[in-house]
Amino acid sequence: MIATSPARSYTEWGNVRCNVRSLIIIPVYNEEAALQRVLGEVRRAAPQSDLVVVDDGSTDRSTELASQHSGVEIVRHDVNRGYGQSLITGFGQAVAGGYDVAITIDCDEQHEPQRIPDFLRAIGGADIVSGSRYLDPAMPGDPPPPDRLRLNQEFVAKLRAITGYPITDAWCGFKAYRVEALRKLVLTEPSYGMPLQVWVQAAYHRLRVIELPVARIYKNPSRRFWGGLDDPQTRRAYYLRVLEAEVARWLPDRLSLVQGARS
Template structure:
């Protein structure tokens, strides 16, 4: 890996952003970090600016307001692609994703287009996660697997490493999904595009500070979009079968 960018979106993460940056810099010293802040009222953006002033491996992208997780990642990916990073990582600021596991993802990215840090492959696990959240996640991933016919165990996971060339193929500017659905959207595009997608086990730890951004709107969006994609996918398969039988 010649250059790695870790994109960390933030909204009211003043309590956690410093630790997230420090742990990431320690785990992967050569990597650069881009904090994408959506004008956090709690001053997260200003704290990120202070970190950037002290470390030339830390950068900050300020956005005008809360525009959603998916849009933040798209902006961060675009920033990284414009600067020719080879691998671009997405990671939460709240401590749920362990920066110490980044080297495992980056090693796997040497032979893959997209590496997903997975809670649900052998060796993966969750720690201190509320039962309701875990149930939503497991049910959502099972539904996604069945609806889309994909073998991915953790299509909603948000700890990932992309080869830059793969992101360019995914047409990220056209992605409108948010939350869980953003993760499914990119993974599904990669699978449909014939890219090499692999999952490596991670330990997902429930955040100890701050508040989760998950809400019913995000879950409903994921259900609606995945259902639509699944119907479209099955329709394409059916048309292919009918077309093949006529020949």
């Protein structure tokens, strides 16, 4: 279990400099090649935050390597349950541990740990701070795989219409959450569609959401989507199912905005 009295960091909450308990959640699945580098960079960027690695049933040495880092909590799924479920597990740790802020950052080196302090500062004025790889066109970055760009553009347009949030990136995993906001969310989707639940429920609860520009980094553009979602059309159909179910539950008056996308 995570320590009940974690180290504290200071950040701006509104105009007040506050003592904030923060937990960094790192979902991992077979990331032995990058894990130690990422953990080291995260620790240097946020030395006063606590870290939890959620190992989603890795078959490589990920858990063993993570255990070599002192002060890193490890939660392991016995089987691969999905990216979304890894984050949900991490959120549960943040809630149970009484943290103020949860930061999520991936372990595939597509996110820059040195940006964590920016997210900690920004969360003082929001309930959710979401990284965006498309917010600042002037920011250097790798070209996105065409299918991912198309799907992001389509679902960003849908989410803007449904939620009213002027977002530019539907799926960036680099985020900060106030834990009091996480307590309001009912997240159940174990795969890559879970962020769609976050957006819809955030709108329902009228949470304050802002984006921060982050670098667009694709170390391995051909990296697979697990769960049979490599095919873009299969992935699109899955995302539409998740979005339709979520809107039907929380924002039913806007359901036509999803159903009109089916083609």
